[in-house]
Amino acid sequence: MNNVTNILLTGGLHCGKSSLVREIVAALSLPVQGLFCAPEYRREQVAGYSLHLSNGQDLGSFAHIDFFTNRQFDKFGFCESPFLLGADYIRKSIREMARLFIIDEIGVMEQHVRDYSKALEELLDADITALIVVQYRAIWFWQKIKARNDGIIFRLNEDHSFVRTQIMKRLVKIVQKE
Numbered sequence: 001m002n003n004v005t006n007i008l009l010t011g012g013l014h015c016g017k018s019s020l021v022r023e024i025v026a027a028l029s030l031p032v033q034g035l036f037c038a039p040e041y042r043r044e045q046v047a048g049y050s051l052h053l054s055n056g057q058d059l060g061s062f063a064h065i066d067f068f069t070n071r072q073f074d075k076f077g078f079c080e081s082p083f084l085l086g087a088d089y090i091r092k093s094i095r096e097m098a099r100l101f102i103i104d105e106i107g108v109m110e111q112h113v114r115d116y117s118k119a120l121e122e123l124l125d126a127d128i129t130a131l132i133v134v135q136y137r138a139i140w141f142w143q144k145i146k147a148r149n150d151g152i153i154f155r156l157n158e159d160h161s162f163v164r165t166q167i168m169k170r171l172v173k174i175v176q177k178e
Contacts, residue, residue, distance in 0.1 A: 006130045007167055008145065011156030017133045020160055021104050024131070024167055033093045034102030034131075035086045040064065051082040054102065059085045063109060073109055080113045087119035094126045100171070105133035111140040124148065129171065 011017050018036075025032050032054050040048040040061060048064030059082040061067070067077025093101050101123060110116055121144065123130055134141055145151065152170070154163050 005170060006124050006132065006148070006151030007170060008132050008134050008151055008153045009156060009163070009167070010134045010136055010153065012136065015156050016160055017156055018104050020156060020164055020167075021102060021131065021133055024164060024171070025102065027168065028100070028171060030100055031098075032100050032102055033089075033096075033098040034100075034104070035059075035089065036102070036104045037107075048076060051086055053089060059089075071112060078109060078112065080116075083110060083113040083116040087113070087116045090119040090123050094122060094128060098128050100129050100131065103130070103132045105135060106138050106141050107135040108137055108140075110138070120144075124150070131167070131171070 009017055009021065034054040036052045036054065037049050038052055039046045040050055042065075047066070048061050050061045051059040053059065060079070062079050062082040063073060063076035064079075065075055065077070067079055069077040069079065071078040090101070103120070103123075106120070110120070117140075120141070124144075134145075145153075154167060156163050
């Protein structure tokens with residue numbers, strides 16, 4: 001593996017991690033591949049979450065209040081099929097040598113889909129720059145990251161502009177090397 005960096009962004013709930021990633025993607029003007037989680041609303045309340053590709057294609061809902069399954073997370077039932085499609089997409093992007101792959105975000109549910117967890121590890125090992133938003137409570141993922149020395153972690157707090165600048169500088173350096 002060359003010295004391509006995995007960039008991890010974390011912070012508290014609703015602190016602006018996803019918004020910051022969208023700003024960075026827009027500012028870079030690069031072709032981006034990635035997976036994005038999006039809330040699904042019903043009567044102004046979050047009723048579930050779905051997984052989307054960077055081109056906007058919806059892979060489906062992975063958590064929803066209307067799912068009555070054996071696996072429950074908070075008030076949500078769980079469906080792993082969007083993550084299985086996501087794992088296939090990650091592997092396709094690795095084969096195609098994507099310049100930048102973004103995941104927004106990794107939480108607690110992903111660990112329950114073995115193939116998706118394995119695809120995430122393959123992404124981290126690949127010669128692809130990864131920008132990944134990780135929830136604090138995704139302890140399973142943080143344990144995998146601790147043993148690695150190929151990335152940097154940014155914690156988002158009040159100073160979004162500082163974090164944005166630091167991530168942008170790193171991404172620009174990485175992209176210029178290619």
